[in-house]
Amino acid sequence: MLPSSPAEPPRLAAPVNPGACSAEAASFERRLLAILDTLPDALFELDLDGRYLDYHSPRADLLAVPPETLLGKTVHEVMPAIPADACMAALQEANTLGFSTGRLIELRLPAGHRWFELSISRKSNGAGRSVSFIVLARNVTQRVASEHKLQRLTDLYAALSQCNQAILRCTSAAELFPIICADAVNYGGMKMAWIGTLNAATGLIVPVASSGEGTAYLQDILITPHANQPSGQGPVGTAFREARPVWFQDFLHDPRAQAWRARASEFGWASVAGLPLTCHGAMYGVLSVYSGTVNAFDDSAQALLLEIAQDISFALARFADERERNRVQMALQDSEERYRRVFHTSPDSVNINRLSDGLYIDVNEGFERLSGWTADEVIGKTSQEINIWRCPADRHRLKRALNRDGHCYNMEVEFCRKDGTVATALMSAALVRFDNVDCILSMTRDMSDIRLAQERINQLAHFDQLTGLPNRSQLQERFEFVRQLAQRNGESLALMFLDLDHFKNVNDTLGHTIGDRLLVQVSQRLAGVLSAGDTLSRMGGDEFILLLPSATEESASQMALKVLSVMAEPFIIDDHELVSTLSIGIALYPHDGDDFETLSKNADIAMYRIKRSSHNNFCFFTPEMQSHSARRLQLSNALYFGLTRGEFLLHYQPQISLQDGHMVGVEALIRWQHPEFGAVAPSEFIPIAEDSGQILAIGEWVLRTAVTQMKAWLDAGMKPMVMSVNLSTVQFRHPDLLALVMQTLQMAGLPAQYLELELTEAMAMDNPTAAIALMNQLHEQGVRLSIDDFGTGYSSLSYLKKFKVSKLKIDQSFVRDIGDDKDDRAIVTAVINLASSLGMQTIAEGVETPGQLAFLRLQGCDEAQGYYFSKPLPVDQLEAFAKTMTAVP
Numbered sequence: 092m093l094p095s096s097p098a099e100p101p102r103l104a105a106p107v108n109p110g111a112c113s114a115e116a117a118s119f120e121r122r123l124l125a126i127l128d129t130l131p132d133a134l135f136e137l138d139l140d141g142r143y144l145d146y147h148s149p150r151a152d153l154l155a156v157p158p159e160t161l162l163g164k165t166v167h168e169v170m171p172a173i174p175a176d177a178c179m180a181a182l183q184e185a186n187t188l189g190f191s192t193g194r195l196i197e198l199r200l201p202a203g204h205r206w207f208e209l210s211i212s213r214k215s216n217g218a219g220r221s222v223s224f225i226v227l228a229r230n231v232t233q234r235v236a237s238e239h240k241l242q243r244l245t246d247l248y249a250a251l252s253q254c255n256q257a258i259l260r261c262t263s264a265a266e267l268f269p270i271i272c273a274d275a276v277n278y279g280g281m282k283m284a285w286i287g288t289l290n291a292a293t294g295l296i297v298p299v300a301s302s303g304e305g306t307a308y309l310q311d312i313l314i315t316p317h318a319n320q321p322s323g324q325g326p327v328g329t330a331f332r333e334a335r336p337v338w339f340q341d342f343l344h345d346p347r348a349q350a351w352r353a354r355a356s357e358f359g360w361a362s363v364a365g366l367p368l369t370c371h372g373a374m375y376g377v378l379s380v381y382s383g384t385v386n387a388f389d390d391s392a393q394a395l396l397l398e399i400a401q402d403i404s405f406a407l408a409r410f411a412d413e414r415e416r417n418r419v420q421m422a423l424q425d426s427e428e429r430y431r432r433v434f435h436t437s438p439d440s441v442n443i444n445r446l447s448d449g450l451y452i453d454v455n456e457g458f459e460r461l462s463g464w465t466a467d468e469v470i471g472k473t474s475q476e477i478n479i480w481r482c483p484a485d486r487h488r489l490k491r492a493l494n495r496d497g498h499c500y501n502m503e504v505e506f507c508r509k510d511g512t513v514a515t516a517l518m519s520a521a522l523v524r525f526d527n528v529d530c531i532l533s534m535t536r537d538m539s540d541i542r543l544a545q546e547r548i549n550q551l552a553h554f555d556q557l558t559g560l561p562n563r564s565q566l567q568e569r570f571e572f573v574r575q576l577a578q579r580n581g582e583s584l585a586l587m588f589l590d591l592d593h594f595k596n597v598n599d600t601l602g603h604t605i606g607d608r609l610l611v612q613v614s615q616r617l618a619g620v621l622s623a624g625d626t627l628s629r630m631g632g633d634e635f636i637l638l639l640p641s642a643t644e645e646s647a648s649q650m651a652l653k654v655l656s657v658m659a660e661p662f663i664i665d666d667h668e669l670v671s672t673l674s675i676g677i678a679l680y681p682h683d684g685d686d687f688e689t690l691s692k693n694a695d696i697a698m699y700r701i702k703r704s705s706h707n708n709f710c711f712f713t714p715e716m717q718s719h720s721a722r723r724l725q726l727s728n729a730l731y732f733g734l735t736r737g738e739f740l741l742h743y744q745p746q747i748s749l750q751d752g753h754m755v756g757v758e759a760l761i762r763w764q765h766p767e768f769g770a771v772a773p774s775e776f777i778p779i780a781e782d783s784g785q786i787l788a789i790g791e792w793v794l795r796t797a798v799t800q801m802k803a804w805l806d807a808g809m810k811p812m813v814m815s816v817n818l819s820t821v822q823f824r825h826p827d828l829l830a831l832v833m834q835t836l837q838m839a840g841l842p843a844q845y846l847e848l849e850l851t852e853a854m855a856m857d858n859p860t861a862a863i864a865l866m867n868q869l870h871e872q873g874v875r876l877s878i879d880d881f882g883t884g885y886s887s888l889s890y891l892k893k894f895k896v897s898k899l900k901i902d903q904s905f906v907r908d909i910g911d912d913k914d915d916r917a918i919v920t921a922v923i924n925l926a927s928s929l930g931m932q933t934i935a936e937g938v939e940t941p942g943q944l945a946f947l948r949l950q951g952c953d954e955a956q957g958y959y960f961s962k963p964l965p966v967d968q969l970e971a972f973a974k975t976m977t978a979v980p
């Protein structure tokens with residue numbers, strides 16, 4: 092403990108009085124000194140206060156102060172407090188017990204830290220003299236270092252053991268890491284430990300767990316794994332980057348730790364290690380441990396710490412495996428659950444049968460719904476036992492497909508339900524293996540509803556819903572079939588177009604329900620005359636087509652006559668007795684066309700011819716009709732420009748009072764002078780204009796021209812009379828008619844009583860309620876109304892009474908034959924009487940002879956017009972007629 096100076100030999104055993112000693116004693120002392128000198132230990136003599144009385148130390152490097160300063164000082168003056176206190180305690184013990192051994196003191200000497208073990212014995216200096224102590228200070232530095240090392244290793248082993256226990260216990264890194272850090276501190280003798288992982292967003296290694304004193308050190312610490320940055324040079328960054336353990340044995344003096352030095356010195360880090368943690372070989376993070384001792388990580392410590400790191404890495408791999416296993420397990424459970432759900436909730440029938448014997452192993456609710464059998468009833472039985480196959484052939488087909496391909500898709504099968512009803516189904520099946528048993532997995536979709544729906548769709552697509560007859564598309568298919576047959580056999584066939592006459596009247600007067608029932612009865616009656624192979628089809632409305640395979644002109648005529656004759660009988664619907672006739676047009680294959688479109692169009696043209704002429708008849712298509720039809724098209728196109736090019740004009744036919752023979756009115760009749768077609772009769776172009784809708788513009792022009800003309804005549808002083816203007820059906824139905832009439836009168840300045848609108852009987856009866864309303868309005872405005880062609884249609888007397896009509900016009904067809912036909916005479920007489928009884932006037936048209944005039948006059952007809960008086964005349968000629976005419980006799 093005190094230096095021995097080379098100039099000054101060790102003192103404790105020097106001869107005190109050489110002269111007084113015997114030679115033997117001197118020799119003994121010399122030997123003793125020699126022995127003491129050879130000992131590595133220092134010897135001191137101290138008093139009870141710890142004051143140095145003497146010393147002997149051959150090793151000056153083991154003394155804390157120069158030896159010459161030692162004597163007379165106390166241990167507290169020579170040593171730091173801790174070792175001095177320990178020394179004093181040992182002295183006290185020796186004073187009490189006579190000796191003290193084994194106390195250790197640590198001294199920081201220039202040569203480094205040294206540990207000394209004190210052995211003290213009390214020295215008795217004789218009575219009356221104070222006691223002193225001989226202190227032997229043995230340098231045990233190496234032994235203590237070994238012990239410390241051993242302790243560290245023991246600690247680290249303890250830490251390793253704790254870590255391993257934690258590793259076994261924990262199931263995740265989040266759970267394990269804090270325990271590892273705590274174990275490194277609590278058991279491994281580390282001051283602080285933490286685990287960091289790379290934050291992908293910031294690129295920094297950030298603590299995820301830490302323990303020990305000084306974790307504040309980690310607050311906002313900057314550590315990166317980048318080699319080119321100072322913050323990446325430390326043990327953690329390097330370990331992460333290079334995936335190897337990094338040991339900083341003297342952290343505060345290591346240049347690589349420059350970035351953290353100031354911060355680290357506050358916390359007293361002496362050694363720092365960074366240990367890479369991996370998961371399945373991939374870098375995961377770094378375990379960093381901090382020791383307060385320089386060179387804390389010797390080989391053994393390093394090996395142990397590495398083992399801890401490796402065990403953690405192993406645990407991380409295990410956690411990952413565990414997670415993956417859990418994931419797979421979950422996925423498996425999920426898929427099982429899904430399968431279970433799919434199996435049970437599938438709307439389709441699913442059943443699993445054992446391949447070897449066909450026993451049902453499992454069925455779902457869909458199976459129960461489809462078959463009516465419950466799972467309990469079928470599991471353990473075969474399909475034959477429950478007789479589920481309606482046709483055994485289906486089962487054999489399935490077996491063959493499975494044997495051949497191992498599966499079958501969408502096989503159409505029929506099943507017998509438990510209640511005996513039959514289900515149509517689509518079945519898919521495959522060979523599968525469940526629980527090591529070969530099975531057949533079958534999925535079956537009940538198609539019964541779909542089949543019904545398909546049949547319904549088919550019905551809708553191919554049949555007329557009202558009559559149940561084939562519709563156009565079905566007829567076309569049928570036509571194609573019989574046409575090919577006819578072509579192969581060199582035969583003809585007939586296509587008949589049938590249209591009910593005046594069907595609209597039935598609909599309008601009796602309502603659509605009656606109309607529909609009439610159509611049904613007509614179709615039934617027509618179907619009754621068909622031969623096998625004939626096809627009757629409804630085209631919609633009141634149109635039918637009859638397809639007659641192998642028909643000639645003659646056989647088609649016979650059929651047409653047959654059809655007309657079965658229609659002759661009235662139809663009874665509720666209280667109504669309806670007579671309904673047909674107009675029939677016939678086209679023959681191949682003469683009149685070789686495809687459906689052409690033949691049906693030509694048959695339609697032929698039918699139209701009948702409609703326009705006689706009704707209730709038939710005719711065959713002729714090419715002349717075709718050209719007529721072509722002319723219709725040309726006229727329709729030409730009409731488009733007729734108004735703008737001023738091709739129309741009005742002629743006026745005088746109307747004569749049969750009482751006094753004076754002209755009481757004129758009927759405006761349109762004339763069309765086309766530059767190419769010449770004069771086109773109104774009877775030809777008016778229906779075309781009506782069909783194309785151009786009649787509205789033409790009618791408006793007629794009304795305006797006639798009204799303006801009448802005003803001009805009145806203004807010119809012509810005797811007041813009535814201007815009669817024809818209205819077409821389309822005009823009459825137009826909602827703006829009233830407004831148009833009133834506006835036209837107003838613009839022309841003609842009082843309403845000078846205008847008479849002629850509508851036909853059919854127009855009035857078309858929709859009698861609406862007609863009555865309109866007539867009332869026109870009547871209220873002072874406009875006169877007359878009914879043209881009276882007697883040609885079906886006028887209901889009850890309606891007629893309600894019509895605000897001032898005049899009935901007797902159709903010229905009756906007037907024409909007055910002389911020869913008593914029926915016509917009777918009709919004319921009846922009409923005149925009817926009008927009279929209803930308070931209406933009558934005017935006869937088409938009067939050509941004095942005889943006709945005489946008859947009409949005799950019957951009390953009020954007025955007449957016709958060639959007998961005058962043809963329809965252009966304006967100037969009418970004016971001349973008016974001026975020159977004298978009362979007709």
Ligand SMILES: Nc1nc2c(ncn2[C@@H]2O[C@@H]3COP(=O)(O)O[C@H]4[C@@H](O)[C@H](n5cnc6c(=O)[nH]c(N)nc65)O[C@@H]4COP(=O)(O)O[C@H]3[C@H]2O)c(=O)[nH]1
Pocket residue numbers: 744759760761772773774777790793817818819879880903936937938939956957958959962963
């Ligand atoms: N055989 C013969 N015929 C006579 C005699 N007196 C007059 N007629 C003709 O008989 C038709 C009478 O007109 P409607 O019955 O209203 O029949 C008219 C009418 O329905 C229609 N029509 C004529 N002009 C117009 C019009 O401006 N608007 C509308 N909507 N239809 C019109 O065209 C039809 C034919 O007109 P038109 O060819 O002008 O033929 C007129 C007239 O020229 C006679 O004594 N003997």
